[in-house]
Amino acid sequence: MTPQAEEISELLKKCVQCGSCILICPIYRATKEEQFSPRGKLYYLKLKDAFPEKFDAELDKEYAKTIFTCTMCGRCVEICSSETQLTEIFKEERKESVEQFPKLLTIAENVEEEKNVYGLDNEMRTESWTMELYDDFPDIDDRIYEEGKTAETIFFVGCLMSYRSRHTNVLRAILKVLEYLGEDYILLGGEEFCCGHPLDLIGKTNEANKLREHNTSIFTKIGAKTIITDCPGCLEALLEHHHIDPSVRVLHVTEFFDEKIDSVPNKLDITLKYHDPCELFRNDGVTEAPRSLMRKIGINIVEMEPSCCGGGGMLRVTDEKLANKIMEDRIIKEKLKEEDTCVVTCCPSCLEQFEQNEITTSDIAEYLVKALNL
Amino acid sequence: MEKLQKYIIGANASxxxxxxxxxxxxxxxxxxxxxxxxxxxxxRENNLPITSKGGGSGMSGACTGASRKKVIISSMRMKKVLEINFDEGYAVVEAGITPDELNAEIQQRKPNWKFFVAPSSRDIATVGGILSTDGGGNDAWLAGTMADNVLEVELFDYHGNKIIVTKIDNDNKKAKITCSSKELQEKLQKNNFSIIDIAGAHGTLGYISKLKLLIKPLSEYNNQRFALAYAGNLNALGKIIYELIEANIPLTYGEAIVEAHHPEISRKTNPPMLILEFPLDFQEKxxxxxxxxxxxxxxxxxxxxxxxxxxxxxKMAKRNPPEGYQLALFEGYGIAGDNLLRFEEIITKINQTLESCGFEPFIKFGxxxxxxxxGDKKVKGIIMHSREKRPEKLTSKMVFEGIVALVELCEKEGIIPKPEHKWPFSKTTQKHKRLTELTTILGKNFNPFILDSTLKELAELVL
Incomplete structure (x- = not known):
């Protein structure tokens, strides 16, 4: 047995198969099929161990599809009284599945070749949105990293915000606040490679690490004291896997702004439903800063069910239809269209997922600029 | 995905x-x-027996159908609330809904109302499954078990006949039977078929599809008070439980932590102890x-x-030891009457039996x-759950010998195994006889292994 297989076997033994993870799982809720539930996925492994002769490649391939049909939201880990680290098991199983069935997913090729999830020219990473911001930031090009440039703070933009036009307004808001605070910040431009988080999620850890080595080398050259990002997935990758010098602080933008801003000149006094991004609050442990910042802005927070929007775990890539079904079910369950609901969040992926399902949604930064009269 | 679905459907908590x-x-x-x-x-067309499955959270394994060829019918898509009637105090639901789901629906309309059967698995256990095991939970002291909270059950037999069993005069043993087959209706009525038969039948009598459940407002008492009663020894714990039963205190919560070989649980709860909630009026008592x-x-x-x-x-039911893993060898011990006054002796004997069969005691609570x-009686006592440390090399022989030794101990000491977990060794019990009698009328096509399996066959199923 390999060390990884041994580790999985030990993790598996913790699970008592009680089923508490089933009805809270967004995938189970959308499919109503037990093989897609966390318990079902673990039972497959237990059963395979008990009856190895009954399992073949065809069955393993079906199982591999279920393993990638997961938002990795971590709610199953949160609820598990047996303390089973289910997402750790799923990550390892994703790795195994990709090795066994290399053609299962194609997104890895995009990241490996072009260093971003969209397979677009990486030099376009900043150009695609800076053009729209010249009116507000005529000197924006000076903020883009070149050899020899240093800064106190690095704003790690992430693939999603770099290439998807919806996020230009969020970027504009974040940059305006950084300027307002007088921060000495820098953007990495074409030298920002994907954080590797999507590769981790599809089981390609080695390839992810290569991208991270590049990013970390640029961070070191810049000599920044703080790295900020708005993307919870990037934050997780930066915190957990980039091996950044411990003296450098890695923060979500809401943590950074909450530290810097005590009050605002224009309290908004509006009521919004806050969607906690799963990766931000479960994996990165950032729960209070977004709420504290929203309270300062004058947002009356209505808490939503701590459930995934359907956009996590690369589900939008592996099964977009199911990702949308998860959101459709939430819309019904939480009556999001029956009430005049506006959602606020702080994750580009969650934001897109809500908007694509016609729920008016904004990033906290978009309200912050209004509260600061910027 | 059909093959994968057939493989995964066996997942369950036993x-x-x-x-x-x-x-x-x-x-x-x-x-x-x-x-x-x-x-x-x-x-029917393929001459296969049927096993019903709900949430698969039961500790009896009844939802597995053992390793015999069968058809599995899951109720996990039968979750509709068909009616809630606050004036008459009932809800009509499909069998696959969980108590948590039902209570969310009820409380959306009236926050101070609830369905009062709440086993710790209420987040996944279905009402159909809870009736099949006659589950209770921590509201059972005041509200009774599932049998006491079901007013009507709809089930289907192997021929597709719909059978409706309606409780009469709030008596679990009296029912009006309505059936699409008049002949079957007469036979069942003549044999006094009732809710108490279906409760704890482990799916042997048919496929439960719909239930009419009792719903009530939350405690009529206001001003609840909370207390922790720490006992210096197990007999003192048994004595508190005994006296609370004798005084018929309307406890809205009563849970015991009997022992915990787990430093964190032990430090935080200092067992043996009781966690109590009761109305202010009863604080002095x-x-x-x-x-x-x-x-x-x-x-x-x-x-x-x-x-x-x-x-x-x-959370105790699902906790693992700091090192190693848990196992629920023999899930429920019913300890009542004078046995509560020699609680220490009983627990010592259970632990000695476990140890003699190679199992290390881990936690006990209830x-x-x-x-x-x-049987026909309602017993008042503690329903004690037990978890053991899973032996590194667990064999079916160990499980077999462990269960046999515990059953013998229970019989000798007058410990009543919780009905939910009685089926593997129940051939001499009143329940077994009654189910055998009823299956001669209804057919032996639903979960037949419950009534005819050997413990050896079951021990082979232990993973």
Whole structure:
């Protein structure tokens, strides 16, 4: 047995198969099929161990599809009284599945070749949105990293915000606040490679690490004291896997702004439903800063069910239809269209997922600029 | 995905998890009556028995159907609330809904109303499954078990006949039977078929599709008070439970932590101890009972501390030891009457038996005081759950010998195995005889292994 297989076997033994993870799982809720539930996925492994002769490649391939049909939201880990680290098991199983069935997913090729999830020219990473911001930031090009440039703070933009036009307004808001605070910040431009988080999620850890080595080398050259990002997935990758010098602080933008801003000149006094991004609050442990910042802005927070929007775990890539079904079910369950609901969040992926399902949604930064009269 | 579905459907919380995946010939997850009938027809046409599955959280393994060829019908898509009637105090629901789901619907309309059966698995256990095991939970002391909270059951037999069993005069043993087959209706009526028969039948009598459940407002008492009663020894714990039963205190929560070989649980709860919630009017009485027993330390606590202890207790069933893993070898011990006054001796004997069979005791806890059905009688006592440390090399022989030794001990000491877990060794019990009698009328096509399997066959299913 390999060390990884041994580790999985030990993790598996913790699970008592009680089923508490089933009805809270967004995938189970959308499919109503037990093989897609966390318990079902673990039972497959237990059963395979008990009856190895009954399992073949065809069955393993079906199982591999279920393993990638997961938002990795971590709610199953949160609820598990047996303390089973289910997402750790799923990550390892994703790795195994990709090795066994290399053609299962194609997104890895995009990241490996072009260093971003969209397979677009990486030099376009900043150009695609800076053009729209010249009116507000005529000197924006000076903020883009070149050899020899240093800064106190690095704003790690992430693939999603770099290439998807919806996020230009969020970027504009974040940059305006950084300027307002007088921060000495820098953007990495074409030298920002994907954080590797999507590769981790599809089981390609080695390839992810290569991208991270590049990013970390640029961070070191810049000599920044703080790295900020708005993307919870990037934050997780930066915190957990980039091996950044411990003296450098890695923060979500809401943590950074909450530290810097005590009050605002224009309290908004509006009521919004806050969607906690799963990766931000479960994996990165950032729960209070977004709420504290929203309270300062004058947002009356209505808490939503701590459930995934359907956009996590690369589900939008592996099964977009199911990702949308998860959101459709939430819309019904939480009556999001029956009430005049506006959602606020702080994750580009969650934001897109809500908007694509016609729920008016904004990033906290978009309200912050209004509260600061910027 | 059909093959994968057939393999995964065996997932369940009991120790019986080594279910031959090829024994599940076909899985149905019906959404309505027509689909239920089609699933039953498939089984009939292929001469296969049927196993019903709810959330798969039961500790008996009844939802597995063992490793015998069968058709599985899951109720997990039967979740509709068909009616809630606050004036008459009932809800009509499909069998696949969980108590948590039902209570969310009820409380959306009236926040102070609830369905009062709440086993710790209430987040996944279905009402159909809870009736099949006659589950209770920590509301059972005041509200009774599932049998006491079901007013009507709709089930289907192997021929697709719909049978409706309606409780009469709030008596579990009296029912009006309505059936699409008049001949079957007469036979069942003549044999006094009732809710108490279906409760704890482990799915042997038919496929439960719909239930009419009792719903009530939350406690009529206001001003709840909270206390922790620490006992210096196990006899003192047994004595508190005994006296609370004798005084018939309307406890709205009573849970015991008997022992915990787990440093964190032990440090936070200091067992043996009881976690109690009761109306203000009974505070003096509870306090007097506890203070009259030597070695008992009674502590009134605030709601926050009570909730913290409650949280630890509810998670205990699923906790693992700091090193190694847990196993529920023999899940429920019913200890009542004078046995509560020699609680220490009973627990010592259970632990000695476990150890002699190679199992290391881990934790014991339970609903106390509580009620459960034993044959025709309602018994008041503690329903104690037990978890053992899983031996590194667990064999079916060890499980077999362990269960046999515990059953012998229970018989000798007058410990009543919780009805939910009685089936593997129940051939001499009144329940077994009654189910055998009823299956001669209804047919032996639903979960027949419950009534005819050997413990050896079951021990082979332990994973």
């Amino acid at each position: 120790i019986f998890q080594k279910i031959d995946p090829d024994s599940n010939v076909k899985v149905f997850v019906p959404e309505n009556e027509e689909e239920i009938k089609a699933a039953i027809a498939f089984a 509870v306090q007097t009972i506890c203070k009259s027993i030597p070695d008992v330390n009674f502590n009134s606590v605030n709601k926050e501390e009570f909730e913290q202890k409650k949280e630890i207790r509810i 609903h106390a005081p509580s009620v459960y059905h034993h």
